[in-house]
Amino acid sequence: MDYTINNYRAKKIDGKYFVTTDHGSFCVLDDDEFRKLKQNNIKDDLRRKLEEREIVLTNNNISEAIRLQKNRDNFLFRGTSLHIIVTTLRCNMNCIYCHASSKNENESKYDMDLDTAKKTVDFIFQTTSDNITIEFQGGEPLLNWNIIKYITKYAKEKNKILKKRLNLTLVTNFTTMDREKMQFIINEGICVCTSLDGPKELHDQNRKYKSESNYESVIYWIREFKKEYEKIDSRNEINALVTITKASLKFPREIVDEYVKNKLKIIHLRFLNNLGYAHKLWNEIGYTSDQFITFWKEAVEYISDLNKNGIKIEERMVQIMIQKISSEFDPNFLDLRSPCGAAIGQLTYNYDGNIYTCDEGRMIGEDLFKLGNVKTDTYKDIVTCDKACAVINASLNDQYYCDNCVYKPYCGVCPVCNYAEQGNIIGKICQTERCKIYFEQFNWLVKEKYINSRT
Amino acid sequence: MVISLKEKFYSKEAVMKSIEDFKAVTPIKCVSEDGSFIIHISKVEDVPNIEEEFVNYVLALTQTE
């Protein structure tokens, strides 16, 4: 026999079998083909089909399987690239699901100071990654505007020598945005991301801003930024994120329409994590995985209909999942990766210099995911410490129920979410809401884009 | 309430870890007898099937090991 059968996983969807390998190649087989694969009765066309996807391995394609495995795992050797800096925990809004458990806007003791900012940037540039993305978060990061300016300038100065591919992004609620800040942000090439939860009533219900409407500010500044980008012919886009609460579930189309109305081409329909304030108010604002999936399916099917009518909008998770399935290179979406992004993909630096495994890790409200501090530790200390290794290990999906799941090469586990839901970083995966949601999202996508599109 | 778990199917480490975790919720203790773990667990008003939840908990930990 001049071939061997590679390891594979399979799932029957709509009468066909979706078959995947460890390195992420996939194949769609009908009943007869799958039966022959199970019986090892592989000849002619079937053999060619399976060999093309390295489900059958021969001397001719073993190198290709190795190459694809190498590409899929390429992120393992890159070093931490996403660095989230919490410039302040202060916030001037009261979002009902705030994961960051933000503080009152008058409490300036929760601001990052200059010395901490400098040490944070020095720490960041110790990364072995060629790419650095610095993301300003909070609270509301603009409340500590001087530190944002300082970090931007200092990071660029350091980069003149170190020559990394440096990106800067800002996540803001726009309430304290003004023209001067906008010009600085545009001139320095800082990408902007805001929250837009849907039409005005829904957005303002989720994201309470004193006695005013936050929706008005968000829409105003989205349009102003777009105008400025057009003037200077910039390729930068303003991005927005939506957080889905119980109240949102009734309005999938209206939420999508809001994004289309404001010419936002990407919408990321994220499920609510059970962290921060959301955890305390879960009974009021939370929902089950089934409820979320019903909402999500209606929204993405609506988006498909809009696309057929020439309206350009995409759902971010669909984009990411398609790239994971169809491309040999991982899009490096840290939530869907094994191991996950904790420490080796991202690090979060709190206002006081404390370093956490990830943004979710700092939102737990305890020190469980704290790895060290920029004032006392080096990058090497942090990414190789026992705690980082334990969290990374807990995120490997080889050890779980995931090992028999057809979507294993494309999926990931979050130890922080396991801990938030079940009190243990080693989770009972099939019982987590995350697993149920991702599983159904993959099922829908595979059925729509890979099984039914072929028939 | 008394639960009997065969040592053949449930790992000792999983049983011990589960007992540690459940101690915070209810009085619980364990003895080993004739190839089984005999677990004494008190009822909890807010958790109607706590003994069954405990057994599931141990099984999940055993499987993860």
Added chain:
Amino acid sequence: MEKNITITGNCVQISINPKLYPIEVIYSASYVFLDKYYILLDEDHKKNVLVHIKPKKNKSEISEDEMEALAGDFLNELINYADYNVRAKQTQKIREMLIQRSIITNDPEILKNDELNDEEFNHILDKLDEDYDEFLDDPKEIAIPWEEKYGNKTKDK
């Protein structure tokens, strides 16, 4: 199949021959149901594994048909994991080889380490090549198609 399944009230008891399904397969199948059911593993006097499954929801909400379907689902999960167990063992060597080779060709430290000289590096590759050459061996005749292996016996019947 019925003799292996006993339904008493809202509890299903399934009797499993441990020679057919190793304990790790029973664990894996049980794990799938932990979300919605309570599961207890026990043993009878014939050393069969007894799996007791009880739904978490109220007794009055479960019909006998649903309990039978539950038992059927559990048996199907056993087959699913038993099959996966067999495949995992069969492909263990090839999986290890693919991962090893992909990592060694990916790790920049190994490739640019001055202390790892050509001789050592070639030794690592040679060792991997031994595994690579062996991956097409088939001592247990697993790769022989079913018809080829058993076809004549069928005709003899």
